[in-house]
Amino acid sequence: MTHPEIYLDYAATTPVDPRVIEAMVECLGPEGDSANPSSSHAPGRRARERVEEARAQIARRVGAAPETIRFTSGATESDNLALLGIMEANRHRGRHLITSRLEHKAVLDAASALQAQGFEVSFTEHDADGVISPDAVEACIRDDTVLVSIMHVNNETGVLQDIAAIGERCRQRGVLLHADAAQSTGKVPLQLDDWPVDLASLTAHKTYGPMGIGAIYIRKGVNVQPLIHGGEQEGGLRPGTLATHQIVGFGEAMELADPDLESPRLAERRDRLWNGLSAIGGVRLNGHPTQRSPHVLNVTFPGVQAESLQLAVSEVAVSTGSACNSDVPEPSHVLSAMGLSDALAAATLRFSVGRFTTESEIDHVVERMQAEVARLRNLARGAPDWTAA
Amino acid sequence: MDYDSQVRQRFLSAHRAGPLNDGAAGLVSGEAEDRTLNVWVRFQLRMRHGAIRTVRYNVYGCPHTVAAAEWTAEWLEGRPAGALDELSMRHCLEVLGVPVEKLGKLLLLEDALAACRRRPDERQD
Numbered sequence: 001m002t003h004p005e006i007y008l009d010y011a012a013t014t015p016v017d018p019r020v021i022e023a024m025v026e027c028l029g030p031e032g033d034s035a036n037p038s039s040s041h042a043p044g045r046r047a048r049e050r051v052e053e054a055r056a057q058i059a060r061r062v063g064a065a066p067e068t069i070r071f072t073s074g075a076t077e078s079d080n081l082a083l084l085g086i087m088e089a090n091r092h093r094g095r096h097l098i099t100s101r102l103e104h105k106a107v108l109d110a111a112s113a114l115q116a117q118g119f120e121v122s123f124t125e126h127d128a129d130g131v132i133s134p135d136a137v138e139a140c141i142r143d144d145t146v147l148v149s150i151m152h153v154n155n156e157t158g159v160l161q162d163i164a165a166i167g168e169r170c171r172q173r174g175v176l177l178h179a180d181a182a183q184s185t186g187k188v189p190l191q192l193d194d195w196p197v198d199l200a201s202l203t204a205h206k207t208y209g210p211m212g213i214g215a216i217y218i219r220k221g222v223n224v225q226p227l228i229h230g231g232e233q234e235g236g237l238r239p240g241t242l243a244t245h246q247i248v249g250f251g252e253a254m255e256l257a258d259p260d261l262e263s264p265r266l267a268e269r270r271d272r273l274w275n276g277l278s279a280i281g282g283v284r285l286n287g288h289p290t291q292r293s294p295h296v297l298n299v300t301f302p303g304v305q306a307e308s309l310q311l312a313v314s315e316v317a318v319s320t321g322s323a324c325n326s327d328v329p330e331p332s333h334v335l336s337a338m339g340l341s342d343a344l345a346a347a348t349l350r351f352s353v354g355r356f357t358t359e360s361e362i363d364h365v366v367e368r369m370q371a372e373v374a375r376l377r378n379l380a381r382g383a384p385d386w387t388a389a
Numbered sequence: 390m391d392y393d394s395q396v397r398q399r400f401l402s403a404h405r406a407g408p409l410n411d412g413a414a415g416l417v418s419g420e421a422e423d424r425t426l427n428v429w430v431r432f433q434l435r436m437r438h439g440a441i442r443t444v445r446y447n448v449y450g451c452p453h454t455v456a457a458a459e460w461t462a463e464w465l466e467g468r469p470a471g472a473l474d475e476l477s478m479r480h481c482l483e484v485l486g487v488p489v490e491k492l493g494k495l496l497l498l499e500d501a502l503a504a505c506r507r508r509p510d511e512r513q514d
Contacts, residue, residue: 303449305427311392311400311452346427379406380449383429384422387449 003315006361010354011155011183011296012319017208023252027245037242047244054251061254063191064217070234071247074214075182078201079106081216082178085224086147087114094144095119100132101337103151104180129288130159130338138169147176153183156334156350157287158296167196182206186257187293198222209253213246267294269353269362276366280373297351302388304376306349312372316365319350343387393486396456405462409433409445419504421497428454428494430501441465453487454494460485461498473506
């Protein structure tokens, strides 16, 4: 009998919560708040009110003042705006950026673009568990350093960086700190105004909101150069007609995303999954065992290729860390940076649990993984040691 | 990644996977590996009266490679020994709908069979 699909890829994107859908749909259509929020007529003012209400909801969830939240298309745009916009606006202060090799491609590629423009980029050290110490960051700071960009919760391993401690060191040295917090909202508490963080990237679709809408937190007084031009929306920082229904959905999603309520349940599901998977011989958990978000589990199954395991348990939606559509798959840059061999990186799956994950789904996944890892290892019996090391 | 039904079926069943008895007469074995491609494969063939009676394999690889090993075993069984020279992984690629980018992995299977061919004495009963 075919088992219904089980979604364990919440770190890639989350389904939109039905309550969010309801709030969004209310905005659309002739009876909704569908006017341009920049228009001065009554329908436009009503749409503007909905936008500002959502801005306040988002700001409350991340511990910030509403005026520090600017809407973007998502975390990738926010990351680009933070890196390119800050470095450009602060050219007079210096040309040096610090980041890590564990960052999302949105940060790494933006850093590469800056290098191509003549800026200098340093990569901070991290330990084997993927943790970046404040000392390691401080060691990279130079007189001409403008910005440090470190991800709050790693999207592949779930490792949680001590952003507040890193920010303290940055502040002591007069350097700005950007944190990609796309994976954080709803899973770990954020207090952006209280922490020494100057910029943060946020997105709706990792927290049961719609795709295509995100935000950037910019501390008051921090100057960012816009990347696009064409209007005064969002203070001229991010011109373009505001997407009221998406913003309303984002706001509602943030209203619902209380980590105090949700995290214990997520952690329980994640731990149940790990308890089951760790019974499989030789498996290893990647990332710090305790300094982590409650929703991500990154597991290596030595001797088994993740692509094969993914197909073998195709009723379970999980993520591999590599692009499998090429002759030589490119291993996850995060796992490689953490010291995994190409073979082990290719034997790794990321499981991420969410609001709608049930215990019985976890139990099914464990049972299927145990059976299929055993089958695939048997298939590879006699293989040389490098396949599992 | 989308997989052709031919790949799915052979990957999931893998009927001919597993070892043959090493001590049996007429057994030839050959293997190949490429660490950069992340593939290892071993074929074992039982020859009798100039024909390939039974083929078994073990493989470490992606679903396409596993399915290709199964297809290869299936194709060879019952054919004369000369079939080893006729087998084409390009044909396998077409039959299974394997993306051309993965041809390099499939060619490792040919290498493993070539290693079987290099042991002519063992082909005899």
